[in-house]
Amino acid sequence: MKSKRNKMYGLLSLSLFLTIIFFQGEVQAMHIMEGFLPKGWALFWFALASPFFIAGVKKLNKIFKDDPDKKLLVALAGAFVFLLSALKIPSVTGSCSHPTGVGLGAILFGPTVMTVLGVIVLLFQALLLAHGGITTLGANAFSMAVAGPFVAWFLFKALKKAKVNTSFSVFIAAAAADLFTYIVTSMQLGLAFPDPVTGFSGALLKFLMIFALTQIPIAIGEGLITSLAYNKIIEYEGEGMAYEKID
Amino acid sequence: MLQIDIYANSNRLSTRNPYIKGLWAGAGLLIAIMTSNVYVHMAITVLAALAVVLMAGIKFTAYLKLFRIPASFLLLSIATILVSVSPARGDFLVSVKLLGFYFGISDGSLNMAMMLLTRSLACLSATYFISLTIPLNQIILILKKIRTPRSVIEMTVLMYRFISVFIEEFSDMQNALEMKSGYRNFKTSYRSVSILAGTLFLRVMNSYKDWKTALEVKNYNGNFYV
Numbered sequence: 001m002k003s004k005r006n007k008m009y010g011l012l013s014l015s016l017f018l019t020i021i022f023f024q025g026e027v028q029a030m031h032i033m034e035g036f037l038p039k040g041w042a043l044f045w046f047a048l049a050s051p052f053f054i055a056g057v058k059k060l061n062k063i064f065k066d067d068p069d070k071k072l073l074v075a076l077a078g079a080f081v082f083l084l085s086a087l088k089i090p091s092v093t094g095s096c097s098h099p100t101g102v103g104l105g106a107i108l109f110g111p112t113v114m115t116v117l118g119v120i121v122l123l124f125q126a127l128l129l130a131h132g133g134i135t136t137l138g139a140n141a142f143s144m145a146v147a148g149p150f151v152a153w154f155l156f157k158a159l160k161k162a163k164v165n166t167s168f169s170v171f172i173a174a175a176a177a178d179l180f181t182y183i184v185t186s187m188q189l190g191l192a193f194p195d196p197v198t199g200f201s202g203a204l205l206k207f208l209m210i211f212a213l214t215q216i217p218i219a220i221g222e223g224l225i226t227s228l229a230y231n232k233i234i235e236y237e238g239e240g241m242a243y244e245k246i247d
Numbered sequence: 248m249l250q251i252d253i254y255a256n257s258n259r260l261s262t263r264n265p266y267i268k269g270l271w272a273g274a275g276l277l278i279a280i281m282t283s284n285v286y287v288h289m290a291i292t293v294l295a296a297l298a299v300v301l302m303a304g305i306k307f308t309a310y311l312k313l314f315r316i317p318a319s320f321l322l323l324s325i326a327t328i329l330v331s332v333s334p335a336r337g338d339f340l341v342s343v344k345l346l347g348f349y350f351g352i353s354d355g356s357l358n359m360a361m362m363l364l365t366r367s368l369a370c371l372s373a374t375y376f377i378s379l380t381i382p383l384n385q386i387i388l389i390l391k392k393i394r395t396p397r398s399v400i401e402m403t404v405l406m407y408r409f410i411s412v413f414i415e416e417f418s419d420m421q422n423a424l425e426m427k428s429g430y431r432n433f434k435t436s437y438r439s440v441s442i443l444a445g446t447l448f449l450r451v452m453n454s455y456k457d458w459k460t461a462l463e464v465k466n467y468n469g470n471f472y473v
Contacts (some may be wrong), residue, residue, distance in 0.1 A: 005450075010451075013351035016274050023468060030320075031320070032320075033317040033321060033324075033367060034317070034364075034367060034370040034371045034374050035276075035279060035280060035367040035368075035369060035370025035371060036321075036324065036363065036365050038280075039280050039281055040473050042280065044272050057398060058261060061396075061398055061404075064398060064469075068457050068467070068468075068469030068470075069462070069467075071398075071401060071402070071405065071454050071471070072405065072455055072458045072459060072462070073452075074402060075402055075405030075406045075408075075409055076409055076451050076452055076454065076455055076458075077402075077404050077451075077452070078402060078405075078406040078449055079407075079410045079412075079451060079453045080413075080447065082406065082410050082450070083410065083413060083414065083417050083447060083451075084447075085445060086414075086417065086438055087440055087443065087444060088421075089436070089437075089440055104444070108448075115359075116399065116402065117402070120402055120403055120406055121404070121406075122398070124407070124410070125442070126378075126408070127374075127377065127378045127383075127386070128251050128252055128253070128378065128380065129249070129250050129251070129301075129315070129316070130251065130313055130316040130317065130371075130375070131316065134276065134374055134377075135276060135280050135370055135371065138266065140308050170257065171368065179424050189324065189327075193260045193328050193359070193382075195331050195332075196331060196353050196355040196356050196359075197310070197331040197332075197333040197353065198331060198333060202331070202332065203328075204325075204329050206330075206332070207327055208322075210323055211323070221437075222354070224437055224441075225437060225440050225441050225444060226444075228437065228438070228440075228441030228444075228445075229440075229444035229445045229448070230445075232441060232442060232444075232445025232446070233444075233445050233448055233449065235445075236449050
């Protein structure tokens with residue numbers, strides 16, 4: 001009798017879970033929401049992200065000292081990254097998802113500049129779009145404005161050096177940036193909430209598996225879009241619509 | 248303009264002293280994150296809702312709708328924390344055996360999930376109080392007060408300006424693509440989105456020359472006085 005009831009509980013929660021997955025209106029890239037991390041971990045990620053942020057600000061100050069007009073150019077780049085995250089990509093589950101813009105931003109503007117822009121974009125997303133949050137800004141900054149851009153940029157450079165086809169290397173770099181962001185976020189959640197039975201590794205596995213359903217399609221989608229968009233940019237550049245580089 | 252931005256600029260609290268509003272919200276956030284008492288969290292959630300609805304005059308239904316945005320992350324993560332997987336039955340309150348493993352809910356994870364739910368809602372309410380009642384020009388005042396580097400403040404102001412300039416153009420382009428059946432099927436939607444991203448990039452970056460000229464006309468000396 002008891003096992004029958006338990007089976008029912010299981011089926012009920014499983015169907016509830018699938019409903020949540022398939023009927024989400026819009027899927028976001030992984031921002032940890034406001035208030036989700038305990039105080040210790042929130043502080044820890046702020047501390048870990050800040051050296052990268054400070055390095056980025058120093059770099060920007062140097063660029064601005066040489067040419068104050070570049071302030072406009074960098075801000076335009078930041079506005080572009082914010083708008084990218086408002087794009088809608090159709091996703092397999094029938095809902096639509098939003099790209100992070102991290103990969104394209106890092107390839108076009110470099111990872112250190114992207115860290116500062118990413119943090120400001122995250123602040124805007126928290127305040128204007130209610131994605132992410134202020135207490136989790138440090139953790140989100142580390143995964144989306146530090147880890148993602150650096151992975152994208154290094155992969156892009158390495159693949160370029162190995163003379164791999166450009167579209168393909170852009171695809172790999174952007175998709176890897178998304179995947180890495182998702183892995184880092186799962187780690188952050190796993191560290192903060194170790195499973196009472198199986199500990200950190202069990203928790204990590206759970207978060208990885210559950211968010212894989214939404215995040216892996218997003219990563220592939222973003223990789224495709226980024227490589228197509230990059231080609232468009234290069235194509236227009238060839239037509240003489242050159243833009244100025246940040247540095 | 249973005250919906251939250253419209254609220255922030257047109258409610259009964261938008262012109263009030265930003266530091267006081269900031270302090271209230273900051274205190275709410277800090278208390279919510281420092282305590283793990285469910286009742287304190289609920290009190291903060293209710294107080295913030297009262298402030299937003301009664302003092303700022305924002306419609307309650309509009310306020311509730313905002314909570315739908317983080318709902319999917321909240322539900323998925325809480326479900327993940329709630330359920331543990333183990334090869335042994337252990338001390339689960341309820342459990343199901345699937346594929347040789349026990350999926351169950353333990354006492355600790357139940358309390359944890361409850362606390363997390365209320366804490367997230369409390370923090371979220373405090374942040375919504377900031378987003379809905381403090382417009383960006385006042386946020387800049389707060390950022391200056393907490394000694395944010397000058398270049399970061401300048402970037403924030405300029406980015407905000409550029410976002411509001413280009414967001415119209417962006418949504419026009421998106422509508423145009425939608426009307427031309429650009430999102431008819433998978434393949435065309437990918438093409439449409441990439442055209443949109445590429446065009447947007449060049450529109451945004453190529454406007455640099457014009458902004459530069461506009462600044463030169465205004466005797467730009469390298470500083471923005473914000």
